Amino acid sequence: MSESQTLTADASCTVESKKGFSKILGLGSLLAVAVGLVVSQGVMVLMLQGAGIAGLGFIIPLAIGFLLALTYVFSFSELSLMIPRAGSLSSYTEVSIGHFPAILAVFSGYVVVAMFALSAELLLVDFIIEKIYPGVFPPMTLGFGLLGVFTVLNLMGIDIFAKLQSALAFIMVVVLLLLGLSAVGGFANPHPAGIELTADWNPLGAGVISLVALAIWGYVGAEFVCPLVEDAKDPERNIPRSMIIGVSIIFVTIAIYCLGALFYIPADELAASPLPHYDFAKAVFGDTGLIFLAVAAITATCSTVNTSLAAIPRMLYGMAQNGQAFPQLKKCLPGTNTPWVAVLFVAAITGLPMIFMGDNPDAIGLLLISAAIAWLIAYIITHINVMVLRKRYPDLKRPYKTPFYPLPQIFGIAGMVYAIYYASPAPELSGQIFGAAGIVLAVVSVIAIFWVKVVMKKPLFKPEPIEKALNAE
Template sequence: MSDNSTYATSADVSADNSANHSQKSGFRRVLGLGSLLAVAVGLVVSQGVMVIMLQGAGIAGLGFIIPLAIGYILALTYIFSFSELSLMIPRAGSLSSYTEVALGHFPAILAVFSGYVVVAMFALSAELLLVDFIIEKIYPGAFPQYAVGFGLLGIFTALNLMGIDLFAKLQSALAFIMVVVLLVLGLSAVSGVANPYPEGIDLTGTWNPMGPEVITLVALAIWGYVGAEFVCPLVEEVKDPNRNIPRSMLLGVTIIFVTIAIYCFGALLYIPADDLAGSALPHYDFAKAVFGDIGLSFLAVAAVTATCSTVNTSLAAIPRMLYGMAQNGQAFPQLKKLTKNKTPWVAVLFVSAITGLPMLIMRDNPDAVGLLLISAAIAWLLAYIITHINVIALRRRYPNIHRPYKTPFYPLPQVVGIAGMIYAVIYASPAPELSNQIFTATGIVLAVVSVIGVFWVKVVMKKDLFKPEPIEKALDAE
C-alpha cells in the first residue's frame, strides 16, 4: 500500500482525529492557553537554569546575550517541529507516537526514555537537591536534611494523582509567581532601586571579553530553553489545540528569553563576573547583593516556586508520554491505567519513584548536581534531534496529509536545529575535565535504554526495530 494513498485527498482526517481522539481515550479538554503557557514557562525556568544562566553571564559578561539569542533561535526550531508533529498526530504519547510512524518502534522507545524518562531521573533529582541546598544555606538547621526535596516530591505526586484540573490551577499560579519574582529581582537590579551598585564593576569596557569564542557558550545557553514542548503530551486535554499548542510554546520561550536577559544583566551590575562564573549558588549571591538579608527570603520563594513548578509539570507530562507508549505497546500495559479522574496513576508513581532514586544515591554529593543537569541536557537534545528527523521523514512519506500547523521555511528550521543540537551536545560541558565523566555516564544510560528497547521491540512486541507503523494506526488508535 502506498504511504499516501489514503491521505492524499483527505485534508480533514487528522483534524477530525484531533477533535474526537480525546473522547476515545477518555481525556477531557480542560486546558486553555493560560494553562499551557504556565506549563511551557514553568518547566523551563528551574533552579538549575537560574544557576547555569548566571554562570554563563559570569563567563561571557554582556556578551552572553549572543549565545542566549542563538539558543532562542534553536528553541524556535524545536517548537516548529513539535507543533507540526503534535497537531498532525494528536496523541498523549507525544514523541513516541510521532517516531513510531516516522522511524519505527526502537527509535520511539529510545527517544522518549532517553529524552524524558532519563531526564526525569537526572534533572528532577538535581532540581530537588538544589532546593535542599539553597534552603539549608538560607535557613540552616530549619529542616531535617533533604526533607524539603523529598517532601515536595511527595506533595506533588499526590496532587497530580488528584487530576489535571488541580494541576492546571497549581501550575498557573506557580509559573506566574516564579516569573514575577525573577523579573522583580532583575528589574530591581537594573534600576538600582534597592542596594546601591558596588564600585569597580565596569560592563562597558569589554562587553564581550571572549570575542568570537563566545559562540561556544551556545551549548550552555540552550539549556535555558529546553522543555517548552511538555505541552504536547497534554494535547488530548487541550481546548483548541491547533491554536493553543504552538502559541503557548512560542510565547513561553519568548518570555523566558526576556526574563533571563534582564536577570543576567542585573546580576552583572552587582556581582563581579568571575564570582558569578565560579559560584555554585550564584542566585544566592545575586539576591543577597541586591536586597541584603531580606533578599534571601525572596530567593527562597523563587527557589521553592521554581522547583515546585518544574516537578509539577514533569509529573503531569511525562506520565502521559508513558501512557501513550503503553497504548502503543511500547511499555508495560499497567502504565495506561487511569483513575476515575483520568490520571495515569501508575505512570505518575513510576516517574516519582525514578526521580527519588538518584536523590537517595547522590544526596551527599553536591557536585553531582552539575553532572546530573548536563547529562540530562545531552539526553534531551538527542530527543530534539530525533524530533527534527521525524518531521523530515514524515514530510517525505506523507507529503499530502493534512497538517494543521506547518513549519515555516521548511526544511531550514529542521536543518539548523539538527546542526545546532549536535554542536550543543559536543560542547555540552563548560569544564573540559568533566567531559569524560559526563559522556561516560550518559553513554551508559543510553546503552542500557538501547538494550532494553531492542529486547522489548524484538521479543515482547515482535516487531522490526526500524519499520515505521502506518500513520493510520497512530491516528485511529483507541
C-alpha cells in the first residue's frame, strides 16, 4: 500500500485511492445484489396478499410490473455507465435537472425508504420468528441484533459483503422456488379439496390493473447494483446484465410462489392474513414447513439489510463528494474503503422507526406502501434524467443505450404515476399512506432547499456541467 493510501479513518475514499473503490464484484455478486434486495419478507407478504385479492389474475399486474421494472433497469444502466460514480442517482440528477431534485431523489427514494422498508423488514422477522418459536427471543432483539451484525460486517469491507450476499441470495431464491414448486406439484401434502383455481381466475376483472401499484413493489431495488459501479468488474457488461437477469428471476420466482399458495390457501384468507407466508408454509409442509419458513424469512431479511448497508452509504458518499450532504459522510476506513460514517448513519435511521413501531404489526403495510411511493418518485426522476441528458448531450459516449428509446422512459413514467395514484390497497388507508409519504417528502424538500440555497449557495434547478461528474476524482 502506498503512502497516500495509508490514512487515518477521517480520510475520504477518493484520497485513499485515486482509482476509486476495489474492482472485486463480478456478475454473480452483482446479480446477488439485484435479487437479494428485492426479494424481501415484505415482498413475500405483499405478493401473496395480491394473489389473494386477484386470484390467478394477479399474473396480469405482476407482468406489467415486470415490464415497468425493465424500464427503470434500462434507464439506470444507461446513466450508471455514462456517469460511473458511486453517488448513483444524485450524480445523474445534478447534471440533468439540478441539485435540489438530486438531493430529493436520493433521500426520498433511498434514505427514507431505508427508514420505512428496512424497519418493516426487521420487524417482520421478529414477528414471524416469534410466531414460529414463541418466547425464544425477547421482543425486537432479533431485529436489532441482525441490524447490528450486518452493520459490523459491512464496515469490514465490500469483499465480506460480496461473499455474504451471494450465499444469502442463493439460499433465499432456492427456498422460495422449492416452496412454490412443491406447492404447485403437491409433492409434500395433497392439494386440499374445495379450492378451484380457474372458477373465478380474475375476480377483479379489468380492475386488476389497479394492483400494479402493489405488484411493482416486487421488483423495486435491482438498481442497487449501480452505486457499486466503482467496485464492479467489467461494469459495461455486468451492470445491465445483472439487473435484467435479476428482475427476470424475480418474476419467475414470484409467479411460481403465488401460484403455489393459491393451491393451498383460499384466496380470501391469503388477502386478509398479515403473515400469509406463514400460513402458506404450514399448509404445504405442516410443522416442518415452519423451519423452512424461518430459513426463508431470516435469509430474506439478512439479504435485504446487507445490500442496503452496502449500497445506500455509497450513495451518501457520492452526495458528500458532490457537496450535497455533510462532508463527514465521505469519511472511509483505511484499508477497506468503507464509508463508515454513512454506514452508521443508515443503520441508525433504520433502527429509529423500530423503536416507535416495534409492537405494532399493522404498521408494516403502511411503512412498505409509503416507501413504495417514495421509491417510484425516484424512478420517475431517473427516467427524466435519461431524456434530458439525451437531448442536452446527444453525442456523449454511452456504453449502454436504452433499447427503443424513448418508449421505455415514457411507459415507465406513465406506469409509475399510475402506480402512485393507486398505491393504497384500500380507500380507508389512503389518508394514512399519502399523509405519511407526504409529510416525509415535505420535510426532505425543505431540508434540500435549505441545503442547496444556504449551504451550497447554488440555484435549485440549475444543472452542473457534465464534465464535473465525468472528471470527478
